[in-house]
Amino acid sequence: MDGEGGVLRERDWDRAWRVLLLGLLAVVTLAAAFDPGTPARYRAVTVALSAALALWHWWMVLAHPQWPERVLAPMAVYFAGLAVMAGVLSARHPAYALVVLVCFPMAFVALPGWYAYLGVALTALVAAGTPFVRLEPGDLWPRLLLALASALFAAFLGWVIRAMEAEVERRRAANRALESANERLARLGEENAALQGRLLAAARETGVAGERGRMAREIHDTVAQGLSGIVTQLEAAEAVAHDSAAVRRRLAVARDLARESLTEVRRSLDGLRPGPLAESRLPEALSALVSGWSGTHEVPATLTVTGTARLLHPEVEMTLFRAVQEALANVARHARAGRTAVTLSYMEDVVVADVRDDGAGFAPGETGGAGFGLTAMRQRVVRLAGSVEVESAPGQGTAVSVTVPAIPSAAGQEAT
Template sequence: MRVDDWNRAWRALPLILLAVALVIAVVDASVPPPERLLTAVLAVAAGIWHWWMVMAHPHWPERVAAPMVVYFAVLLVLAAVLSSRHPAYGLLVLACFPTAFATLPGWYAYVGVAATALVVVGGPAAVLDVGSPWSIPSAIAGGALAAFIGWCIRAMEAEVERRLAANRELESANLRLAQLSEENAELQGRLLTAARQTGVTGERSRLAREIHDTVAQGLAGIVTQLEAAEEAASDPETVRRRLAVARDLARENLSEVRRSLDDLRPGPLAGTTLPEALSALVSGWSDVNDSPATLTVTGTARLLHPEVEAALYRTVQEALANVARHAGARKTGVTLSYMEDVVVVDIRDDGVGFTPSQARGTGFGLTAMRQRVLRLAGTVEVESAPGQGTAISVSVPAIPSDREAK
């Protein structure tokens, strides 16, 4: 039972015992009917008094001193009068012991217990035989026992309330943590979306610059060569030379267009998964360079956004190219790890190594690799030292593909 249930039970106890005593007194034929009627009226009055002061105003007991002191004094007087008219109402007198703790606040409860003990031993209808040498010690012992039991009950109620308050605070803290977690998840989603949008914008700007600097200029050069060939139509040698230059420009620009298209979505990723594409890449690299290389996949592979898969594929491709050009490694290992929020690619070799702080902008491709990954709010970590091989770890958000998100 909860504390409130126990409080309601203790507050209802006087009404229950009063009802039992009323029934016993009413059916007692040894008492004249007029006396029984008057006693019954007093008992009903006591019951109404208790109901009005305690049951009808549940916020008064143990909280408001003045009304409860008046209530208990009147109830104790009525109990004493009723018990003097019929011994069955001694039950109501005894009920005043727990009622003192159920209604009176603070130290008033112990005063109420003492007053009840006086009624028990020396009231107008003492429950104990005053002539007995054990009556007063028995009343004192009973009052002390009632006070001790009441103190224990209050101590337990206070402990229960303390624990309930602690539980409420804990629940409130858990609720705040859950709200913060949801807010953080929403913020992370916004950041990833913003990072992806920034990456898309940056990639479009880069492609626009490349088209302007290569394809557009190349087409302008081709037009110039064709116009020059047209003007020199009477000189076959000049026409052939101009056409040869235009052909070379066209081939060069065709290569640039293909390279730009490959940057949008690597061909090896079309119609296949990232682990399969990396497996083919690592296997082909190993055959071409005659160097052992392995791919390990951990976690549950899933379909990621094309930009994420393209960045990881190009990163591994660039790293393997660096190994072939600079590392002189005997063996190379690639690990693709699918985690809850991120995807990590590790490329390790046992080659000659280098000093990372001296490698920026020196042709190792690390700058381009970092730029590609940073556009996706990812990170690139490089660990290397001369003669100790190289380890590159790339981590990017595990942004799901549009198809998987649906």
């Protein structure tokens, strides 16, 4: 608001300077018109010249407010006419010397840039020849010196006024730039707030999707595999219904699988490590998994551990355990294998789990019915910057190799 008020005040001052000449011209014209020391006809001509000057000023300055200080050609013509007519009028009556003096500021009102100083010089010459300067007509040098002094003084005042105007304009431009910067910052703040909202929404969606994926993998690794084992045991019990001892054995296995699946579901909901890893190391947990799987499905299976076994980050061990679990589940469901071998290899930077069978295999490009299980395995492994490789061919068995970084347990706990 202060900037707008300053602009309005500056416009008011410009308008006042432009009207000043007309007001002063009216006053001195009245003085000249009623001066009893001059003939009536002489006074009439003086009034007519005053009216012509007023009309000239009105047309060139007031009727065309866009010309002063902007358009040189019409303003140069205007100021030359103003100075000449002011000089003529001051020669006819001394009161018009005031009009000549007003031409000094009018040079800065009308003429642009450095041309205003030429207008000041012209006004000084006109002023030196007016009767207001009380010198004899033959005193040329005193008149020239007086004209020079008047021009220098008026030019100095004009320069000060122009410098002040330039400083005001500079500050006004700086304020406009600051206001513009503040507006841009406000817009950026609004955009950042909107972007942050979108990022938070995306993060929530990503978190929800990640949690859904985790729950889907956990359900597949626990409930789905447990139910699959239970169904297998029930079907086997149905096939040997005539043998009560065999039926009881199958039902006992199914009951144990159901209990294990229930325990795993509870642990998955709490985000804990798989049950076999809760109180044992990975090699022992895999040994129990392989032997239990072999007894359940009546398929010979062995576990071989190479390298120096060491405690790894819980996420690494859980990923390897689930990968072997899924690979064995696929062997039971699809391979019709006669033997299965599991190898856990501890290397310097990575740990590799291999599951090989001598079953039916499948052609490249197929999944052998693995479906979501193999996808979940890859998702788990990729989260650790690992890799999954599957090699198979019809009638030549299948080999699944899972490689993950060997992140130590201590480093993993510090990272979390």
